[in-house]
Amino acid sequence: MQGLIDRLTALLSDGTVARVIGWKKGDMAYNPEPHMFETAESLKDFVYDGFCGANLSKMMIEASKLEGKTAVCLKPCDTYSFNQLIREHRVVRENAYIIGVGCRGKLDIEKIKKGNKGITSISGTELDGSDDIKIETIYGDKNISYKDALLDRCHVCKGKDHMIFDEVWGESKDTADQERFAEVEKIEAMTPEEKFAFFRNELSKCIRCNACRNVCPACSCRKCIFDNTKFDAQQKANVVSFEERMFHIIRAFHVAGRCTDCGECSRVCPEGIPLHLFNRKFIKDIDKFYGEFQAGKDPEAQSPLTDFTFEDIEPGERG
Amino acid sequence: MSMNEEKTEFRPLIVAFCCNWCSYAGADLAGSSRLSYPADVKIIRVPCSGRVNPMFILRAFERGADGVIICGCHPGDCHYSTGNYYARRRMTLLFSMLDYMGVENGRTRVEWCSAAEGVKFSNTMNEFCEKVKSLGKSVRLGDIRCKD
Numbered sequence: 001m002q003g004l005i006d007r008l009t010a011l012l013s014d015g016t017v018a019r020v021i022g023w024k025k026g027d028m029a030y031n032p033e034p035h036m037f038e039t040a041e042s043l044k045d046f047v048y049d050g051f052c053g054a055n056l057s058k059m060m061i062e063a064s065k066l067e068g069k070t071a072v073c074l075k076p077c078d079t080y081s082f083n084q085l086i087r088e089h090r091v092v093r094e095n096a097y098i099i100g101v102g103c104r105g106k107l108d109i110e111k112i113k114k115g116n117k118g119i120t121s122i123s124g125t126e127l128d129g130s131d132d133i134k135i136e137t138i139y140g141d142k143n144i145s146y147k148d149a150l151l152d153r154c155h156v157c158k159g160k161d162h163m164i165f166d167e168v169w170g171e172s173k174d175t176a177d178q179e180r181f182a183e184v185e186k187i188e189a190m191t192p193e194e195k196f197a198f199f200r201n202e203l204s205k206c207i208r209c210n211a212c213r214n215v216c217p218a219c220s221c222r223k224c225i226f227d228n229t230k231f232d233a234q235q236k237a238n239v240v241s242f243e244e245r246m247f248h249i250i251r252a253f254h255v256a257g258r259c260t261d262c263g264e265c266s267r268v269c270p271e272g273i274p275l276h277l278f279n280r281k282f283i284k285d286i287d288k289f290y291g292e293f294q295a296g297k298d299p300e301a302q303s304p305l306t307d308f309t310f311e312d313i314e315p316g317e318r319g
Numbered sequence: 320m321s322m323n324e325e326k327t328e329f330r331p332l333i334v335a336f337c338c339n340w341c342s343y344a345g346a347d348l349a350g351s352s353r354l355s356y357p358a359d360v361k362i363i364r365v366p367c368s369g370r371v372n373p374m375f376i377l378r379a380f381e382r383g384a385d386g387v388i389i390c391g392c393h394p395g396d397c398h399y400s401t402g403n404y405y406a407r408r409r410m411t412l413l414f415s416m417l418d419y420m421g422v423e424n425g426r427t428r429v430e431w432c433s434a435a436e437g438v439k440f441s442n443t444m445n446e447f448c449e450k451v452k453s454l455g456k457s458v459r460l461g462d463i464r465c466k467d
Contacts, residue, residue, distance in 0.1 A: 196421025196458045204466035245464050246377045253373050285415045308404035315410040315429040
């Protein structure tokens, strides 16, 4: 990690970049937060470890409007989102200096907290750390395997290659060891009643905090249909109650064909709703009906929903 | 048999989005040719099948529809050249998603039906209505976020 900080400090001091987007130490070992570093001194708080799951590509939308270049640290999966944002003209490539940081999978604190109460510190989660992470709790120390604490999304990793970068720092690892569409297929095999009960059970947990929308790199509209334009307290009112009820489905449809399957929605959900299941279903269908398509792989590629062929499959015909 | 014991037959509520340039005229033709189709079908006129926002369909199911059918011009015959091609992709994905959430495939349908196909229009509606009737009442999609 020190090597990365040194490199960023050098970039800042020689004027290549005006600011750095990275992760800042949080109050606990497991909650680093996305941060924009403006000075070389502030970089002492920079951190990059197993808990830096946040996708920073969306921060480049605002940073693109600022003067000078911005260095942004992107993991392999984040570079897909960045490419997609270039495709949609939301970020300016020339204003970004992309540091492709290595990744060996990111950790899920909920998995670690399960069975480990009173955590005081966690170590060994750095990129060059060992296969075990050390947890110190008020009841004693413990070692657990890094692999067991991975986020669900890292088990279906898209690969260790950065799609777009100016320089790469650190070694990446492909952590995929599960079938990407296994969960979707499991739901598809259910009866209609079971399907509805499953989604009703999951979506009923939603508190409409908008975390999934705010974190999603594909949800970058200047004006969101779910936002109320009224003043003050009236802003808190639902725009339309129908849209509130259908929120997740509408949102999934809005990002269909543009979602890179970065899994941020499920990671940030405070209620633990597996929101990626909607997006992944669309990806599965698009792959099946219109040919393999990975959003963000090629910034020139046409999105399947803004395209058509004369021989498209008819709705209802399931190939 | 008293009034209370009388079994009332299940009448599905079906919403049909019909393109102004073809199937809406097709429905007119069906009417003027004295062909019958069930009164359970409520037709909504749209300027093009491409105008049908996926939200309209969600809205219909949320408000208690048991089936939704979209009728548009045959591929290649769209009044606006390409509207129905985009609609076709959108609806393919939406119907698949609805099926994924518990609204069976049989409740959703897209049919290409021109202004000259009054017979096809009436047959399609009869067929679709029977199909939805056999599936029974739809799940209440509006309740997807309220657990009892």
